[in-house]
Amino acid sequence: MKKYIVNHIPGNKLTFTGMSDDQLWELANSLTDFSSPWRTLQDTETEFRALWDGDNLYFMFKVVDSHIHVDKKYSGNESINVSDRVELFFRQDDSLNPYYCLEIDPTPRIMDFRAFPNRAFDFDWNWPENHLTVKSHSCPDGFIVEGKISMASLKKLNLIHDQAIQTGIFRAKYVKVDASTYEPIWITWVNPETETPDFHIASSFGVLILGQEKSNVTDR
Secondary structure (H helix, E strand, O other), rough: OOOEEEOOOOOOOOOOHHHHHHHHHOOOOOOOOOOOOOOOOOOOOEEEEEOOOEEEEEEEEEEEOOOOOOOOOOHHHHHHHHHHHHEEEEEOOOOOEEEEEEEEOOOOOOOEEEEEEOOOOEEOOOOOOOEEEEEEEEOEEEEEEEEEEEEEHHHHHHOOOOOOEEEEEEEEEEEEEOEEEEEEEEEEOOOOOOOOOOOOOOOOEEEEEEEOOOOHHHHH
């Protein structure tokens, strides 16, 4: 499985505005190993960074793309589901029974739900209240999503094992087909090796490793 090391920082030091402008982000490993195994990508880039302290897991997506689509026709999950967005899926183990999904668009609206094998989705479930915070920033060249998830909620959902969190990191990019129609291009960190796009299977996940504090972090 692919692995990403989440560097540790001192507690309650990182602040986020949705613009990834806190200097502590410079201490995070930059993950740009994204692709669409099912379609050629052009003129777009995706970057992911994560950090953690004793209280929270912090994450940041930076999308470079001059053609971002945010749906305005629908409301709620129906609208988020047909908009450009970034996604984090968390699972307890490869049985996917259950796993938890966060899908966040540029505004930032959140579609959070619980899922089970064979795409059994529970949209009545939500991430524990007050344990998830998200902010964003949009510009002509793309958008940024920053967020924090409490370590307490990750532990409550039994998602941390031996300092590792099994995680899927994804993105949906919508491209214009005609005057009123958009279709998705599915972008992923881990190639699930499927003939058609599918993130809701065990082979689409990698691992976030909760690393140790870097010696130079405490000087900031």
